[in-house]
Amino acid sequence: MARYAFPDVVVSLGGSSVPDVTVVGDFDVNPILEEVTPVGSAPQTYAYVGVYGAGEITLEAPYSTTAGDLQPVIMTAGKGGTLAVIITWGGTKTSSFSAIVKQIKRGASRGAFTKFAATLQPTGAVSEA
Numbered sequence: 297m298a299r300y301a302f303p304d305v306v307v308s309l310g311g312s313s314v315p316d317v318t319v320v321g322d323f324d325v326n327p328i329l330e331e332v333t334p335v336g337s338a339p340q341t342y343a344y345v346g347v348y349g350a351g352e353i354t355l356e357a358p359y360s361t362t363a364g365d366l367q368p369v370i371m372t373a374g375k376g377g378t379l380a381v382i383i384t385w386g387g388t389k390t391s392s393f394s395a396i397v398k399q400i401k402r403g404a405s406r407g408a409f410t411k412f413a414a415t416l417q418p419t420g421a422v423s424e425a
Contacts, residue, residue: 300386307355308382309369316365319356319413320383323391325422326351350418352398353381358409359402370414373397381416392423 307317326349329342357366373379375397382392395416404410 298387300389304384304386306384308384309366309379310373311380312364312369314355314357314364314366314369316357316360316362317355318358319354321354321356322351323353323383324351325349325391325424348422350393350422352415352417353395354413354415356411356413359412366414367412370397370400370412375400378419379416381418388425390423390425392425393418394420 305320307314307320327344328347328349330345331340332343333339333341355366360367362368369379377397378394379397380392381395382390384390395418397414398417399413399415401413401415402410403413
């Protein structure tokens with residue numbers, strides 16, 4: 297069985313690879329459940345309501361103005377803008393979705409690169425291949 301690590305992750309936004317991403321936050325896809333425990337029953341019972349969602353994901357990179365890097369790509373989309381996102385986790389395993397730019401952060405600290413981070417909220421279908 298092949299094992300994959302951080303160097304095997306590829307992030308694509310808007311159809312182009314974004315080479316400077318240094319942090320890819322956790323990406324969760326969850327079915328929405330509702331408790332349906334009947335009166336008088338002790339064990340909790342749940343049912344899938346037919347809707348699923350994906351949690352927000354944060355991407356981070358050193359602040360850069362180089363075309364194709366994270367900061368220029370996110371700023372081109374703008375706050376509230378939508379981007380096509382494809383994350384290749386290793387080999388050919390991918391997660392594909394559209395995402396809204398929910399938050400943009402910048403942070404500077406002494407002795408380190410200025411950080412740029414974008415929080416993306418997936419919207420619509422999430423394809424896992």
